[in-house]
Amino acid sequence: MVKYPGGIAIARxxxxxxxxxxxxxxxxxxxxxxxxxxxxYYLMHGLAVIHKKPTPVQIVKVDYPKxxxxxxxxxxxxxxxxxxxxxxxxGRYLDFEAKxxxxxxxxxxxxxxxxxxxxxxxxxxxxxxxxxLLHFSALSRxxxxxxxxxxxxxxxxxxxxxxxxxxxxxxxxxxxxxxLPSIPYLDCIQKIIGGDSHF
Amino acid sequence: MVKYPGGIAIARxxxxxxxxxxxxxxxxxxxxxxxxxxxxYYLMHGLAVIHKKPTPVQIVKVDYPKxxxxxxxxxxxxxxxxxxxxxxxxGRYLDFEAKxxxxxxxxxxxxxxxxxxxxxxxxxxxxxxxxxLLHFSALSRxxxxxxxxxxxxxxxxxxxxxxxxxxxxxxxxxxxxxxLPSIPYLDCIQKIIGGDSHF
Numbered sequence: 407m408v409k410y411p412g413g414i415a416i417a418r419x420x421x422x423x424x425x426x427x428x429x430x431x432x433x434x435x436x437x438x439x440x441x442x443x444x445x446x447y448y449l450m451h452g453l454a455v456i457h458k459k460p461t462p463v464q465i466v467k468v469d470y471p472k473x474x475x476x477x478x479x480x481x482x483x484x485x486x487x488x489x490x491x492x493x494x495x496x497g498r499y500l501d502f503e504a505k506x507x508x509x510x511x512x513x514x515x516x517x518x519x520x521x522x523x524x525x526x527x528x529x530x531x532x533x534x535x536x537x538x539l540l541h542f543s544a545l546s547r548x549x550x551x552x553x554x555x556x557x558x559x560x561x562x563x564x565x566x567x568x569x570x571x572x573x574x575x576x577x578x579x580x581x582x583x584x585x586l587p588s589i590p591y592l593d594c595i596q597k598i599i600g601g602d603s604h605f
Numbered sequence: 606m607v608k609y610p611g612g613i614a615i616a617r618x619x620x621x622x623x624x625x626x627x628x629x630x631x632x633x634x635x636x637x638x639x640x641x642x643x644x645x646y647y648l649m650h651g652l653a654v655i656h657k658k659p660t661p662v663q664i665v666k667v668d669y670p671k672x673x674x675x676x677x678x679x680x681x682x683x684x685x686x687x688x689x690x691x692x693x694x695x696g697r698y699l700d701f702e703a704k705x706x707x708x709x710x711x712x713x714x715x716x717x718x719x720x721x722x723x724x725x726x727x728x729x730x731x732x733x734x735x736x737x738l739l740h741f742s743a744l745s746r747x748x749x750x751x752x753x754x755x756x757x758x759x760x761x762x763x764x765x766x767x768x769x770x771x772x773x774x775x776x777x778x779x780x781x782x783x784x785l786p787s788i789p790y791l792d793c794i795q796k797i798i799g800g801d802s803h804f
Contacts, residue, residue: 457686459659460683475681478680481662481676481680482676488656493698494728496731497698497731498698501693531651532653532654
């Protein structure tokens with residue numbers, strides 16, 4: 407067990423995570439940090455309001471010391487029942503999950519939990535915009551894949567353990583990574599909803 | 606410090622919270638539980654997908670015991686940077702905060718944090734549906750108030766410490782409480798967006 411004081415812990419953890427992660431776009435930021443920076447950019451420029459949901463935690467014990475703030479002394483990570491990111495873009499509900507792999511030829515399906523897939527289906531039924539951002543860290547390539555193209559792997563195509571890169575190249579949308587914001591998924595969404603394609 | 610095993614802790618806490626709360630609609634459920642049940646009802650009936658965001662927690666220490674799941678041993682509550690509830694209704698982004706008071710004639714503004722107000726403004730700019738559910742527990746009355754009617758209290762009307770019930774009765778929408786779901790806010794939203802009113 408390692409202990410760091412408050413805010414530093416977060417920064418330190420981020421550093422460790424970055425070191426563990428294959429450098430993204432040679433800027434040394436990890437995929438999640440890039441997405442958060444992109445969301446911050448969209449928010450600052452009034453283009454969309456997208457937030458990452460807090461990590462769900464089951465709190466068991468809380469200590470209330472006098473004259474200092476409540477301290478959680480026993481808690482456990484819970485599995486998320488929804489996707490990680492959601493928000494609003496031009497009035498429409500937008501929802502996505504971001505995952506990365508070190509594989510070079512396919513994306514492992516075990517990265518997704520069953521209730522995330524159920525959630526995506528529910529959002530689709532409500533006509534929300536829902537997709538996944540898939541990052542191949544070893545290839546430095548990022549794709550947007552509509553949930554409607556992902557879900558069949560958990561239904562009709564059940565039994566498959568991964569999605570071939572070739573399928574993602576065909577059905578997905580590759581995002582350019584050498585610009586600001588670094589994961590420009592909104593441009594892609596705009597193209598999709600502007601055209602004939604449906605989510 | 607009191608300790609309960611896993612899931613029971615949550616149930617026990619709920620019970621304590623319920624005891625502390627003035628009985629809601631004489632059914633003994635607290636306001637938050639009523640909203641969660643309403644969201645569950647909407648989800649089950651395919652009417653909307655609305656979730657409560659997890660409580661934001663800053664994790665400082667995590668213990669990884671062998672052969673058992675990770676245990677968080679030091680963490681603190683963080684202030685939420687958005688509202689508590691969000692999701693999708695007929696393709697549109699829907700976002701709200703729920704608050705209750707024991708006051709009988711006005712609703713205290715200190716219940717809202719500044720960045721929640723900023724978040725509501727951002728959502729409005731993106732044409733999202735954003736509002737608050739205000740519950741007067743001593744009166745057993747619940748109102749939906751559009752964010753656009755709340756925000757001025759933090760801008761032009763700055764200095765006021767509460768919103769008069771009379772204002773809420775005029776500008777807000779009272780929700781019936783003797784039906785299923787128990788906080789039928791969607792009916793109200795449908796009336797607002799179906800009519801001339803804007804969020």
